[in-house]
Amino acid sequence: MLLKVLNYFLKNGIPKTVSGHYAKPIATPGIFNNIRGFSVVQGDVARIPLKVKAFIEESVALCQPENVHICDGSERENQFMLKALQESGSIIPLPKYQNCWLARTNPADVARVESKTFICTEKREQTVCTPKPGVQGTLGNWISPKDYESAIKNRFPGCMKGRTMYVVPFSMGPVGSPLSKIGVELTDSQYVVCSMKIMTRMGANVMDVISKKNIDFVKCLHSVGMPENGKIAVPSWPCDPERVIILHKPENNEIVSYGSGYGGNSLLGKKCFALRIGSTIAQREGWLAEHMLILGVTCPNGTKKYIAAAFPSACGKTNLAMMTPTLPGYKVECIGDDIAWMKFDSHGQLRAINPENGFFGVAPGTSYETNPNAMKTVVKDTIFTNVAYTSDGGVFWEGLESTIQPGVKITDWLGKPWEMGVSKTPAAHPNSRFCSPASHCPIIDSNWEDPEGVPISAILFGGRRPQGVPLVYEALNWEHGVFVGSAMRSETTAAAEHKGKMIMNDPFAMRPFFGYNFGNYLKHWLSMEKRCEELEGTMPKIFHVNWFRKDKDGKFMWPGFGENSRVLDWILNRIEGNDCHEQTPIGFVPAEGSLRLENLETKINMKELFSIPKDFWLKEVNDIQTYFDNQVGSDLPKEIQGQLDILKSKIEKM
Numbered sequence: 197m198l199l200k201v202l203n204y205f206l207k208n209g210i211p212k213t214v215s216g217h218y219a220k221p222i223a224t225p226g227i228f229n230n231i232r233g234f235s236v237v238q239g240d241v242a243r244i245p246l247k248v249k250a251f252i253e254e255s256v257a258l259c260q261p262e263n264v265h266i267c268d269g270s271e272r273e274n275q276f277m278l279k280a281l282q283e284s285g286s287i288i289p290l291p292k293y294q295n296c297w298l299a300r301t302n303p304a305d306v307a308r309v310e311s312k313t314f315i316c317t318e319k320r321e322q323t324v325c326t327p328k329p330g331v332q333g334t335l336g337n338w339i340s341p342k343d344y345e346s347a348i349k350n351r352f353p354g355c356m357k358g359r360t361m362y363v364v365p366f367s368m369g370p371v372g373s374p375l376s377k378i379g380v381e382l383t384d385s386q387y388v389v390c391s392m393k394i395m396t397r398m399g400a401n402v403m404d405v406i407s408k409k410n411i412d413f414v415k416c417l418h419s420v421g422m423p424e425n426g427k428i429a430v431p432s433w434p435c436d437p438e439r440v441i442i443l444h445k446p447e448n449n450e451i452v453s454y455g456s457g458y459g460g461n462s463l464l465g466k467k468c469f470a471l472r473i474g475s476t477i478a479q480r481e482g483w484l485a486e487h488m489l490i491l492g493v494t495c496p497n498g499t500k501k502y503i504a505a506a507f508p509s510a511c512g513k514t515n516l517a518m519m520t521p522t523l524p525g526y527k528v529e530c531i532g533d534d535i536a537w538m539k540f541d542s543h544g545q546l547r548a549i550n551p552e553n554g555f556f557g558v559a560p561g562t563s564y565e566t567n568p569n570a571m572k573t574v575v576k577d578t579i580f581t582n583v584a585y586t587s588d589g590g591v592f593w594e595g596l597e598s599t600i601q602p603g604v605k606i607t608d609w610l611g612k613p614w615e616m617g618v619s620k621t622p623a624a625h626p627n628s629r630f631c632s633p634a635s636h637c638p639i640i641d642s643n644w645e646d647p648e649g650v651p652i653s654a655i656l657f658g659g660r661r662p663q664g665v666p667l668v669y670e671a672l673n674w675e676h677g678v679f680v681g682s683a684m685r686s687e688t689t690a691a692a693e694h695k696g697k698m699i700m701n702d703p704f705a706m707r708p709f710f711g712y713n714f715g716n717y718l719k720h721w722l723s724m725e726k727r728c729e730e731l732e733g734t735m736p737k738i739f740h741v742n743w744f745r746k747d748k749d750g751k752f753m754w755p756g757f758g759e760n761s762r763v764l765d766w767i768l769n770r771i772e773g774n775d776c777h778e779q780t781p782i783g784f785v786p787a788e789g790s791l792r793l794e795n796l797e798t799k800i801n802m803k804e805l806f807s808i809p810k811d812f813w814l815k816e817v818n819d820i821q822t823y824f825d826n827q828v829g830s831d832l833p834k835e836i837q838g839q840l841d842i843l844k845s846k847i848e849k850m
C-alpha cells in the first residue's frame with residue numbers, strides 16, 4: 197500500500213486560523229515506516245511506545261482509515277476538532293456561554309445499550325452467575341472468545357474508510373499517580389476526542405508514561421460504524437444503531453465498541469474501562485473500582501471527612517457530590533460524581549481517587565435550585581448532548597423553566613420548535629447530558645487530584661425507593677454492609693434503554709458495570725475486611741440512604757438536595773463514634789432527636805419517614821431471596837445468604 201505520511205502539523209503546527217481541515221497529506225517516505233499503509237496527518241509518531249504502535253497498526257489494518265491523527269491533547273488541537281465538528285454540522289456553538297457546544301445525536305443513539313454490552317472470558321461463569329434455569333440473567337452478558345472474534349469481524353473491517361482514526365492516549369486518574377491507569381482509545385469520532393479531553397487526562401505526556409514505566413495500557417477501539425447498506429441516517433451523527441456492540445476482554449485489557457457515538461458506549465475511559473475492565477483489574481490487584489461519587493464534608497468544628505456513595509444512574513449522584521448544605525457551618529466539596537477507585541494504603545486506610553477528569557452529568561432536573569454548582573460548572577468549555585437550545589444562544593432542559601426570558605424561543609433536542617406549557621414532549625432528551633471539566637466546579641476539593649487519593653470514612657448505598665425504605669440506616673458491620681450493597685434496588689431511569697418505571701435490583705449500583713461474576717465480586721468485597729485487618733486499619737462504615745420515599749399521596753417525604761446535609765451530619769456523628777443511633781431489624785437509625793431538623797421549611801413526618809413496615813420488609817426479604825436464587829444461585833457467598841437469613845428472622849419477629 198502506498199506509504200503516505202504527513203508531518204504537516206508536526207512541523208508547522210495547526211494554522212493560526214483553525215480551519216477544521218487537514219492540509220493535503222505530504223508523502224515523506226521512510227520516516228515513519230514503522231506505521232504502515234496510512235497517512236499520519238497529525239502527531240508525533242516517534243513518541244509512540246512500540247506496544248501502542250502495534251495496537252495502532254493492527255487496528256488500522258482492520259478499520260482502514262484514510263488518515264491517522266495522534267492526539268497531543270493541546271487546546272489548539274481541541275479548537276481544531278471543535279471547528280471541524282461545527283463545519284460538519286455535528287455541533288453548534290452556544291454563544292451565551294464560553295466555549296460551549298451542543299451536539300444532537302441520531303435519535304436511535306441516546307443511551308447506553310446494556311443488552312448489547314458483553315464481557316468475553318473463556319468460561320461463561322467467569323463473567324456471569326448462572327441464573328436459575330429458564331430465568332434471563334441480568335448481571336451482565338457473556339460472550340465466548342469465538343463469538344467475540346466474529347462480532348469484530350462482522351463489523352470492523354473497513355469501518356473507518358474515508359475517515360480519520362484518532363489516537364487518544366489517556367490517563368484514568370492523575371497522570372503518574374500510583375492509583376492511576378492508562379488507556380489508548382482509537383476512535384473515528386471527533387466528538388469522542390473532544391469529550392475524552394474533558395473526561396480524562398488526555399495527551400502526549402501519557403504516551404511518555406507508558407514508555408518510561410513500560411506499563412501496560414488498556415486497548416480501546418471505538419468506531420461509530422458504517423451501516424451495512426452504507427447509508428448514514430444522520431450525517432452529522434454517524435452511527436450504526438442496528439449493529440451496536442460493546443465488547444470487553446479483561447484478559448487482554450481490551451475494549452472494542454462499535455456503532456454508537458453516545459456517552460458510556462463511546463467514551464471508553466468511563467464505564468468500560470473505569471468500571472468493567474477496572475473492576476477486573478481491581479479484583480486481581482486487591483482494590484475496588486466502583487460506581488461511586490466522592491465528596492468531602494467539613495463540619496462546623498473544622499473536621500473533614502470523605503465519603504463515597506453508590507447510587508444507580510440518574511439518582512442524584514452529581515447533586516449530592518456538589519451539594520450546597522443548608523445546615524449552617526457545613527461545607528461539601530466535590531472529588532468526583534460517578535466513579536471511585538479505592539485502595540488500602542500501607543496503614544490500612546481506604547483511599548480513593550476519582551479516575552475521571554470531568555462530569556458527564558444528566559442535564560434534566562439540574563438547575564440553580566437543585567445544583568447551583570453544576571450550573572456554574574457547565575457555562576464554560578462544555579459539550580452538551582441532546583439538550584434543547586434557546587434563541588439567545590443558551591441551553592434549556594426540564595428544570596430550567598425559570599431561566600427563560602420572555603420572547604426567547606426554544607428548539608428541542610430533535611431540532612423542532614418547542615413551547616413551554618404547550619409542547620407535549622420533553623424539550624431535552626431525558627438522558628441528555630453536560631460534559632464539563634471537573635476543575636470548573638466551584639466546589640472542587642483542593643485534594644481532588646491528590647495522587648495518593650483521599651481517606652474514605654464512610655460508604656453510602658442508595659437508590660430511588662418510593663416505599664418502605666427509611667431515609668438513612670447504618671449497617672451493623674462490614675459483612676452486613678456488603679449485604680446491603682448486594683440487595684440494593686431502585687426505580688429505573690433514562691440512563692439506559694429501559695422503558696417505564698419499575699423497581700429493579702441494582703447491586704452496588706454496578707449491575708450494568710460488573711466486569712466479572714457478581715458472586716466473586718461479593719467475595720472480593722467481603723475480603724476487604726481481612727485486608728484492612730492485616731494492615732491494622734479501620735474499615736469505613738456503611739450506610740443506606742433513600743431521599744425518595746413518598747407518602748400516601750405520592751409526595752416526597754424528605755426535601756432532599758441541600759437538606760441531605762442533615763443526614764450527612766448524622767453520618768459524621770456515627771463516624772466519630774457518637775452514640776446517636778438506635779437498633780432496628782434492618783440496621784441502626786438515628787436515635788430520636790439526633791437527626792437535626794431545625795429550620796426546615798416543611799414539617800417532616802419522622803415516624804413515617806423512618807417506619808419499617810413489616811409487610812413491606814417481608815416482601816422485600818422475599819424479593820431479595822428470589823433475586824439471589826434466580827440470578828446468583830450457587831455463586832452467592834454463604835456470608836451474604838447468612839445476612840439475609842438474619843434479616844428475615846428479625847423481620848418475622850417484628
Ligand code: OXD
Nearest residue numbers: 460508509510534691
Ligand atoms: C452514567 C450512568 O452515565 O451511570 O454515569 O449511566
Ligand code: MN
Nearest residue numbers: 487509510534
Ligand atoms: Mn454513572
